[in-house]
Amino acid sequence: AQSVSQHNHHVILSEAASLELGCNYSYGGTVNLFWYVQYPGQHLQLLLKYFSGDPLVKGIKGFEAEFIKSKFSFNLRKPSVQWSDTAEYFCAVKISGAGSYQLTFGKGTKLSVIP
Amino acid sequence: DSGVTQTPKHLITATGQRVTLRCSPRSGDLSVYWYQQSLDQGLQFLIQYYNGEERAKGNILERFSAQQFPDLHSELNLSSLELGDSALYFCASSVGGSNYNEQFFGPGTRLTVL
Numbered sequence: 001a002q003s004v005s006q007h008n009h010h011v012i013l014s015e016a017a018s019l020e021l022g023c024n025y026s027y028g029g030t031v032n033l034f035w036y037v038q039y040p041g042q043h044l045q046l047l048l049k050y051f052s053g054d055p056l057v058k059g060i061k062g063f064e065a066e067f068i069k070s071k072f073s074f075n076l077r078k079p080s081v082q083w084s085d086t087a088e089y090f091c092a093v094k095i096s097g098a099g100s101y102q103l104t105f106g107k108g109t110k111l112s113v114i115p
Numbered sequence: 116d117s118g119v120t121q122t123p124k125h126l127i128t129a130t131g132q133r134v135t136l137r138c139s140p141r142s143g144d145l146s147v148y149w150y151q152q153s154l155d156q157g158l159q160f161l162i163q164y165y166n167g168e169e170r171a172k173g174n175i176l177e178r179f180s181a182q183q184f185p186d187l188h189s190e191l192n193l194s195s196l197e198l199g200d201s202a203l204y205f206c207a208s209s210v211g212g213s214n215y216n217e218q219f220f221g222p223g224t225r226l227t228v229l
Contacts, residue, residue, distance in 0.1 A: 036220075043223065045220070046217055101209065101216070102160040102163055102171055102173055103218065108157060
């Protein structure tokens, strides 16, 4: 079965600092990859997704992620964070082409941005 | 607002009891997914329904069951509740069975078992 690892449990940054959140997955076949964000008290929202093509994916709110197949990684980046980016970030994987489309999530990374 | 609604928002009950969580998908979405989010296990997939039929099962306990009704809303039934069932239960929906359909998540139901 596939699994997803997010290396950082809690990241604290000052505003304008650059962000990189790590995500690795374990599955030998083709996968679809996602980053979701959960702002305090809110539901999960999709930040960006990768299905195929250009491994550098741009999402909403200035976020981007790079799929590196050889490293089984899909790290999330943002060049300059804002206080409003304070949230929990979840990496997720879906097996491509499978009959079911459930997402397997990492345990999440809490991001705290200090003004 | 994702368009997915879940009721109730909070539920407090005692061990051994049974509860029902309800989810209404976005208009037009045929697939419903249930996930459990707990501190120790993180976000885990429980079960998926597509147009009234069970499509996939994840780490769902035998004490838990779900169904999707003809109007496409779904219910998750949790019985013989234990302290460890305390968690946030999310429902998500997507348009259909395509691999490319995005899942939209509801606000969740927070279950506390005392």
